[in-house]
Amino acid sequence: MTVLDQARSGRIADVVKRAAHSENVDPAMLNSAIASGRATVPANRNRHIERPFAIGEGLRVKVNANIGTSPDYCKIDAELAKLKAAVESGADAVMDLSTAGDLRTIRRRIIENSPVPVGSVPIYEAASMAVREGRPVPQMAASGIFRAIENHLVDGIDFITVHCGVTRAVLDNLNEQGRVCGMVSRGGTFLAEWMDVNGRENPLYENFEDLIALAREHDAALSLGDGLRPGCIADAMDRAQVHELMVLAGRAARAREAGVQVMIEGPGHVPIHQIEAQVRLQKELCHGAPFYVLGPLVTDIAPGYDHITGAIGGAIAAMAGADFLCYVTPAEHLCLPTEEHVRTGVMASRIAAHAADIARGLPGAAQWDRSFAHLRRHRDWRGMLENCLDPALAGRLRKEGKPAEDDVCSMCGEHCVFRASVQEKSDH
Amino acid sequence: MTVLDQARSGRIADVVKRAAHSENVDPAMLNSAIASGRATVPANRNRHIERPFAIGEGLRVKVNANIGTSPDYCKIDAELAKLKAAVESGADAVMDLSTAGDLRTIRRRIIENSPVPVGSVPIYEAASMAVREGRPVPQMAASGIFRAIENHLVDGIDFITVHCGVTRAVLDNLNEQGRVCGMVSRGGTFLAEWMDVNGRENPLYENFEDLIALAREHDAALSLGDGLRPGCIADAMDRAQVHELMVLAGRAARAREAGVQVMIEGPGHVPIHQIEAQVRLQKELCHGAPFYVLGPLVTDIAPGYDHITGAIGGAIAAMAGADFLCYVTPAEHLCLPTEEHVRTGVMASRIAAHAADIARGLPGAAQWDRSFAHLRRHRDWRGMLENCLDPALAGRLRKEGKPAEDDVCSMCGEHCVFRASVQEKSDH
Numbered sequence: 001m002t003v004l005d006q007a008r009s010g011r012i013a014d015v016v017k018r019a020a021h022s023e024n025v026d027p028a029m030l031n032s033a034i035a036s037g038r039a040t041v042p043a044n045r046n047r048h049i050e051r052p053f054a055i056g057e058g059l060r061v062k063v064n065a066n067i068g069t070s071p072d073y074c075k076i077d078a079e080l081a082k083l084k085a086a087v088e089s090g091a092d093a094v095m096d097l098s099t100a101g102d103l104r105t106i107r108r109r110i111i112e113n114s115p116v117p118v119g120s121v122p123i124y125e126a127a128s129m130a131v132r133e134g135r136p137v138p139q140m141a142a143s144g145i146f147r148a149i150e151n152h153l154v155d156g157i158d159f160i161t162v163h164c165g166v167t168r169a170v171l172d173n174l175n176e177q178g179r180v181c182g183m184v185s186r187g188g189t190f191l192a193e194w195m196d197v198n199g200r201e202n203p204l205y206e207n208f209e210d211l212i213a214l215a216r217e218h219d220a221a222l223s224l225g226d227g228l229r230p231g232c233i234a235d236a237m238d239r240a241q242v243h244e245l246m247v248l249a250g251r252a253a254r255a256r257e258a259g260v261q262v263m264i265e266g267p268g269h270v271p272i273h274q275i276e277a278q279v280r281l282q283k284e285l286c287h288g289a290p291f292y293v294l295g296p297l298v299t300d301i302a303p304g305y306d307h308i309t310g311a312i313g314g315a316i317a318a319m320a321g322a323d324f325l326c327y328v329t330p331a332e333h334l335c336l337p338t339e340e341h342v343r344t345g346v347m348a349s350r351i352a353a354h355a356a357d358i359a360r361g362l363p364g365a366a367q368w369d370r371s372f373a374h375l376r377r378h379r380d381w382r383g384m385l386e387n388c389l390d391p392a393l394a395g396r397l398r399k400e401g402k403p404a405e406d407d408v409c410s411m412c413g414e415h416c417v418f419r420a421s422v423q424e425k426s427d428h
Numbered sequence: 429m430t431v432l433d434q435a436r437s438g439r440i441a442d443v444v445k446r447a448a449h450s451e452n453v454d455p456a457m458l459n460s461a462i463a464s465g466r467a468t469v470p471a472n473r474n475r476h477i478e479r480p481f482a483i484g485e486g487l488r489v490k491v492n493a494n495i496g497t498s499p500d501y502c503k504i505d506a507e508l509a510k511l512k513a514a515v516e517s518g519a520d521a522v523m524d525l526s527t528a529g530d531l532r533t534i535r536r537r538i539i540e541n542s543p544v545p546v547g548s549v550p551i552y553e554a555a556s557m558a559v560r561e562g563r564p565v566p567q568m569a570a571s572g573i574f575r576a577i578e579n580h581l582v583d584g585i586d587f588i589t590v591h592c593g594v595t596r597a598v599l600d601n602l603n604e605q606g607r608v609c610g611m612v613s614r615g616g617t618f619l620a621e622w623m624d625v626n627g628r629e630n631p632l633y634e635n636f637e638d639l640i641a642l643a644r645e646h647d648a649a650l651s652l653g654d655g656l657r658p659g660c661i662a663d664a665m666d667r668a669q670v671h672e673l674m675v676l677a678g679r680a681a682r683a684r685e686a687g688v689q690v691m692i693e694g695p696g697h698v699p700i701h702q703i704e705a706q707v708r709l710q711k712e713l714c715h716g717a718p719f720y721v722l723g724p725l726v727t728d729i730a731p732g733y734d735h736i737t738g739a740i741g742g743a744i745a746a747m748a749g750a751d752f753l754c755y756v757t758p759a760e761h762l763c764l765p766t767e768e769h770v771r772t773g774v775m776a777s778r779i780a781a782h783a784a785d786i787a788r789g790l791p792g793a794a795q796w797d798r799s800f801a802h803l804r805r806h807r808d809w810r811g812m813l814e815n816c817l818d819p820a821l822a823g824r825l826r827k828e829g830k831p832a833e834d835d836v837c838s839m840c841g842e843h844c845v846f847r848a849s850v851q852e853k854s855d856h
Binding site: 070071072073099100127138171174175177178179180181182183184185186189192193196231232233234235271272273298299300301302303304305307308309311312315316319330331332333334335336337338347348351352354355356358359360361366368369370372373374376377384387388389390393394397398400401402403404409410411412413414415417418420421422423425426427428 | 609700701730740761764798816821828829830838846854856
């Protein structure tokens with residue numbers, strides 16, 4: 001029985017209990033959200049996850065950090081260091097998006113070393129196998145895609161991105177309408193090339209039952225990927241994107257019926273005024289399935305600051321109901337992120353997630369701020385530096401901009417408002 | 429005649445023409461927005477501003493950078509370097525918030541060197557004069573406050589923050605209800621201390637007509653300061669804050685009647701779900717007066733990242749109608765910002781402002797993104813590095829994470845989606 005099967009039959013899987021415990025929600029409530037498809041606990045049955053989590057209705061907004069090699073930077077130790085940085089910075093999950101090197105070894109090492117759930121995009125491995133065998137990506141075998149998926153699940157991957165919605169009809173729609181940036185999903189593009197060259201339907205769509213069988217066997221969650229996510233704000237919410245989302249909604253319903261947990265992946269580059277509508281559309285079409293968004297980035301023009309453009313979009317999306325934020329680092333659109341970029345990206349997404357938790361009225365979320373404000377009011381610098389989001393960074397900045405007197409900061413110095421005699425009048 | 433007097437009589441002041449020209453709006457339209465108080469062009473008549481701007485209805489959202497000395501870091505050259513950094517990074521205005529050193533010399537040097545409008549908070553000088561004369565701040569002379577204001581206006585300051593809304597009734601409300609962080613406005617706190625010790629009403633409220641006379645004489649704009657802005661999200665939108673806003677609304681109406689342009693200052697620390705309501709409340713109460721917000725910061729717990737918490741809040745506020753964003757730097761709550769912090773703060777606020785311009789449908793705003801997306805689609809790296817928000821930073825990151833092949837980046841390398849054969853099908 002899968003976690004979802006158990007939830008439906010009223011049994012609470014151990015991993016669900018642990019996920020509920022980790023954020024202090026009622027396990028029975030979480031279980032019933034899982035049963036109805038409005039929450040997901042990604043947890044491959046082949047491994048023990050130290051820190052499982054749930055995403056969805058009534059839950060804290062979670063953050064994912066993408067790591068992994070690229071053809072230009074391919075060192076396993078560097079990626080393990082990024083894993084460590086991501087987890088230390090508070091990422092709830094990581095995805096191994098490696099596209100170069102010994103993919104299986106890298107994946108296994110990441111899984112071994114990760115206390116948090118690990119996701120992946122198996123089609124990268126199928127493409128990489130084709131290239132290694134001397135064939136261009138579009139000539140990868142359809143069976144290779146499923147073989148890669150099986151490898152990932154056997155190794156213990158907890159959620160896999162599968163671009164089941166990149167169908168011929170969706171691509172026809174894309175090509176008929178046109179776009180500024182076409183397709184920007186790597187996995188989606190690999191599939192589209194394969195479909196184009198081979199004149200066939202997307203095997204992940206056509207053979208969806210095989211995918212379900214594999215996911216059931218290992219009890220992994222399907223992260224239904226958005227191959228048609230907009231790659232610039234001009235392309236957001238066009239026919240191709242909405243058409244794909246409708247296809248994914250159908251696949252999500254079928255997966256849940258078969259006892260497989262899902263989440264839906266979302267954009268991408270989205271102007272602020274569209275974000276709420278995009279989230280509501282996903283939630284309605286997909287009957288409340290958890291929504292996992294990348295950013296969204298609210299403008300295209302700020303490479304070097306996409307952790308900020310993504311934090312703006314992520315906060316607004318999460319307030320509107322998105323459940324899981326994929327971080328974006330300052331390196332996005334420029335290079336493979338470094339360990340430092342990973343830290344910054346996680347922190348920016350955590351700010352977005354936490355701000356949205358407060359806005360959504362998540363029990364306890366605003367309490368952190370309230371206790372922190374109390375420390376600030378009483379100039380308890382030790383308390384502030386211990387209890388803030390990033391003690392290391394805050395401590396460094398304070399040290400670099402040292403004040404003459406220890407109980408204030410160097411912006412106001414002796415004029416610190418919290419020293420003023422009138423303050424006490426409003427302290428109750 | 430002031431700029432506002434002229435607008436009412438149907439004459440378009442030269443500075444209004446230049447402000448309209450700078451963002452390609454119809455001068456007559458801008459003039460009528462000024463006449464009705466829904467736009468403001470801060471421009472002291474005693475100086476020529478190289479790059480005047482307008483804030484308000486139908487206009488690009490603008491960004492202000494605070495600079496200035498503090499008791500701990502008091503070097504005029506450092507502040508002039510920050511001025512340069514702010515302007516180079518694209519700040520539309522700066523405020524000199526110096527609280528240490530020879531305030532008049534610093535102010536004059538900043539004005540001399542600033543191509544953009546300069547704002548200030550004159551009460552800091554009144555407080556500083558008292559301290560220099562050996563008296564505690566609460567014993568500064570009321571006449572000293574007005575003398576400081578006059579000095580600032582004579583020197584050419586374009587907009588002055590005046591905390592006219594910190595009245596005894598507002599403070600009674602504050603103290604009756606209580607707060608976690610009391611008052612966090614330095615200027616507001618100076619006044620509250622003075623009122624408390626002297627048992628008198630706020631002179632900026634009581635003698636508002638004197639203030640108007642000074643503002644008229646030099647044709648400077650009044651930036652009606654929010655001494656009661658919340659200093660933590662737990663304090664947001666409480667009776668004290670709303671009461672003060674109502675007082676400011678009355679003062680704004682009176683100033684406009686007298687031919688003096690105004691803007692209203694806003695918070696501060698505000699949870700996301702309150703931001704739109706805060707902006708609408710201000711716009712309704714103040715009859716569309718331009719709204720100048722500080723952040724707002726959507727969570728209290730992230731010192732070191734307050735440029736990000738502020739960019740999230742600023743984008744949402746500006747989308748809801750805020751017109752002018754005061755930047756927040758990574759140093760906020762920790763130390764006086766460095767030149768590098770100034771750059772980062774301006775960039776973060778510009779992202780928020782630009783994302784909001786797009787969301788508000790400002791003519792031409794999304795065009796930057798569209799042309800940039802076109803460069804990205806065609807892997808025109810030179811074009812991207814020249815036309816992005818921060819060419820220096822983007823260029824540095826790309827260099828540090830150099831790809832093996834020049835037409836891609838090191839995140840995807842050979843797998844760059846824009847190289848894929850299917851891309852061309854959606855290029856129309």
